[in-house]
Amino acid sequence: MPPRVNLNKCNGCEGLPESKCEEACPGDLMAVDPRTNKAYVRFAGDCWDCMSCTKACPTKAIETRVPYQIGYHKASLKPIMGSNTITWKCVDINGKEETYKYRNRMDK
Amino acid sequence: MANIPAKRAIDFRPKSVDDVKTIIVDCDLLIIGGGNAGCFVAVEAKKINPELKVVIMEKAEIMRSGACSAGMDAINTYIPNGKTPEDLVRWSRDQVGGGPLREDLALSNAKELNEAVDDLERWGLPVLREEDGSVRYRGKWDISIHGEQLKPIMAEKAIECGADVYNRIAATGLLKDGEGYCIGAMGIHVRTGDFYVFRSKATVNSTGGAGTLYKSYTADSTDSGAQIWMCPYCVGSGYAMGFRHGVELTSLEQRWVATRTKDFCGPVDTISVGYKAPIINCKDEKIMEVRYKHLGGDSAPRYIRANAPMEEWLQGRGPTYCDTRGMDKETNWRMMCDYLNERPSFVLFLAARGQDPTKEPIEIFGSDPYIMGGHTMGGFWVNLDRMTTMPGLFAAGETAGGNPNKFVGGCAAEGKIAARGAIKYMDENQISLPKDLDEEQIRIELERVYAPLFRGGDYDGIAPRAMKDRLQRLMDEYAGGSSQFYRTNEERLDYALKHIAILQDQFKYLKVADLHELMQANETMDRVDVAEAVVHHLKGRKETRWAGWQTRTDYxxxxxxxxxxxxxxxxDPLTGKVECFTRPYVQLVPGERFKS
Structure with a gap:
């Protein structure tokens, strides 16, 4: 269950030539259903968990989950993109929280 | 200058070739694959001659495509003060147990290396430095970076330099003229369904390596089939396109197998090299010190370090770990940042196991095997200009063989060298674009690649995924995958070849419902063709030179x-017969090759 789309937050990137998640995915795995205007994953088993879609989503509707077959319910890792920093908020299955923030670009 | 957006997916169900639109794009230099190497090809070519029309054919979207899409935590090679390019070649030779390797290529790459890494830093990549301003080394040759944005940084420069980037076009075949010169490439636009024909004076093949030929040990359940080390979207299409035209491949038997974190293929050098955490077995024995001291211990060649944990499992001493226990909190925080830069979801994996590495060691295991000319040596045989045996076709990065241990910096450096080689080739031979379109060649390729889409809903055929799974299991069990501890023999390889031939014959049954699946069908045909080459290489080397990477139980x-x-x-493109032969090794850099 790699990217998990929150249907309440996803707006299908309406108005853009393509949605940010389908633009970002290196595996062409994200698409927007024209009937519901919501993003979905074509096949979770093909996901590399690179988190490109999660970083790109403008409405923070996508969360990456580790497949249950290899990791337990439920941990979360959320990237917050700044112009030259990234902040990661991580919560483990026992509720332990950790934050990581650092510079990811020098030119901005 | 344009980064051409791909558009949203459409419902595209052509009945025949007549329903497919063919779009012709002419250019001077075509780059197949806008990854690490490809971006550097573009920037260098435009720097040499801003008038050149440079086109990048990109399967994904260039900002987050290929092996660097998740980011990177280190540049594995950067020559420190006091060391020379020759020293780097000697180190690279040691990593592959004394060779053979192409020392001519390795040396030319090493001479370009630091400048290419400096380019990345000038473009905005944060390179970590010590308090005195010097670059922070984490091992002998590798430096630490905060590379979460590595791919966007490279991609932005490729666009800024003036290259045209055609996104979401999956390359399927090379375009060849009557004399056997490469004059471009063809592929499917996976969002519009159009068939693209790029005609060029020279072409650089930089599609990346081949992951997904072998079954991953996590592929036994539906949601974790792609938990592999190599980017699973790099499937070896570049090798396959050349192989089908009779272009010579080298050293595919030297597969890249690495020690990785278990169940979620994350980097291990990050911990074992970067944070000096020793690898241990279930008895808390330091494996390298106890069992491999005579081969160099922690400094043993890379293939020995890669195979060591699997030998422990085989001997009944697994599980194996990187011993991170006792690491202080701040060091652990830095290590987690490294992971977030390269394989962020590994931090999520640890959280999903409820694991604190300072209290519990990180489990490690061998990866599935990959063909990657930027890590080990499998790829096209190239000359110093990085031209393959097909005139007009160049290779850079993972696709160029013979020269291992390139990694990010080396693939960047090689991109520059290939760009110069391609421009020299165009100038010296005064290459011009052919006046006429070879419509017959284009039609044959179009029919081949779109055929699975024409077969229709009622057709009783094969899904691309089913064929991929069949191939992966075959390669895993018969051609030395992780379930077999990388071992194989002549009989198993012959068995693999027999079944690969059946799969090739069954391409005619592949059936797809949409353009995404059509890309997958073509990727799977590419995988099968590359697998055929890999098996011939494994058969050709009747010895065991790099146990783990290449292990023959019969030799x-x-x-x-x-x-x-x-x-x-x-x-042979006409008969389909694979010829296997040897080329001599030439030692250029003096020094003792075999230390053990």
Whole structure:
């Protein structure tokens, strides 16, 4: 269950030539259903968990989950993109929280 | 200057070739694959001649495509003060147990290396530095970076330099003229369904390596089939396109197998090299010190370190770990940042196991095997200009063989060298674009690649995924995958070849419902063709030179008399017969090759 789309937050990137998640995915795995205007994953088993879609989503509707077959319910890792920093908020299955923030670009 | 957006997916169900639109794009230099190497090809070519029309054919979207899409935590090679390019070649030779390797290519790459890494830093990549301003080394040759944005940084420069980027076009075949010169490439636009024909004076093949030929041990459940080390979207299409035209491949038997974190293929050098955490077995024995001291211990060649944990499992001493226990909180925080830069979801994996590495060691295991000319040596045989045996076709990065341990910096450096080689080729031979379109060649390729889409809903055929799974299991069990501890023998390889031939014959049954699946069908045909080459290479090397990377149970010893040379293959495009032969190794950099 790699990217998990929150249907309440996803707006299908309406108005853009393509949605940010389908633009970002290196595996062409994200698409927007024209009937519901919501993003979905074509096949979770093909996901590399690179988190490109999660970083790109403008409405923070996508969360990456580790497949249950290899990791337990439920941990979360959320990237917050700044112009030259990234902040990661991580919560483990026992509720332990950790934050990581650092510079990811020098030119901005 | 344009980064051409791909558009949203459409419902595209053509009935025949007549329903497919063909779009012709002419350019001077075509780059297949806008990854690490490809971006550097573009920037260098435009720097040499801003008038050149440079086109990048990109399967994904260039900002987050290929092996660097998740980011990177280190540049594995950067020559420190006091060391020379020759020293780097000697180190690279040691990593592959004394070779053979192409020392001419390695040396030319090493001379370009630091400048290419400096380019990345000038473009905005944060390179970590010590308090005195010097670059922070984490090992002998590798430096630490905060590379979460590595791919966007490279991609932005490729666009800024003036290259045209055609996104979401999956390359399927090379375009060849009557004399056998490469004059471009063809592929499917996976969002519009149009068939693109790029005609060029020179072409650089930089599609990346081949992951997904072998079954991953996590692929036994539906949601974790792609938990592999190599980017699973790099499937070897570049190798396959050349192989089908009879272009010579080298050293595919030297597969890249690495020690990785278990169940979620994350980097291990990050911990073992970067944070000096020793690898241990279930008895808390330091494996390298106890069992491999005579081969260099922690400094043993890379293939020995890669195979060591699997030997422990085989001998009944697994599980194996990187011993991170006792690491202080701040060091652990820095290590987690490294992971977030390269394989962020590994931090999520640890959280999903409820694991604190300072209290519990990180479990490690061997990866599935990959073909990657930027890490080990499998790829096209190239000359110093990085031209393959097909005139007009160049290779850079993972696709160029013979020269291992390139990694990010080396692939960047090689991109520059290939760009110069391609421009020299165009100028010296005064290459011009052909006046006429070879419509017959284009029609044959279009029919081949779109056929699975024409077969229709009622057709009783094969799904691309089913064929991929069949191939992966075959390669895993018969051609030395992780379930077999990387071992194989002549009979198993012959078995694999027999079944690969059946799969090739069954391409005619592939059936798809949409353009995404059509891309997958073509990727799977590419995988099968590359697998055929890999098996021939494994058959060709009748010795065991790099246990783990290449292990023959029927020839367990190294045989310098017969195999201190390169194994080569080429497939005759007319008969389909694969010829396997050798090329001699030439030592250019003095020094003791075999230390053990």
């Amino acid at each position: 367990p010893e190294r045989d310098d008399e017969n195999f201190d040379c390169f194994i080569e293959t080429r497939r």
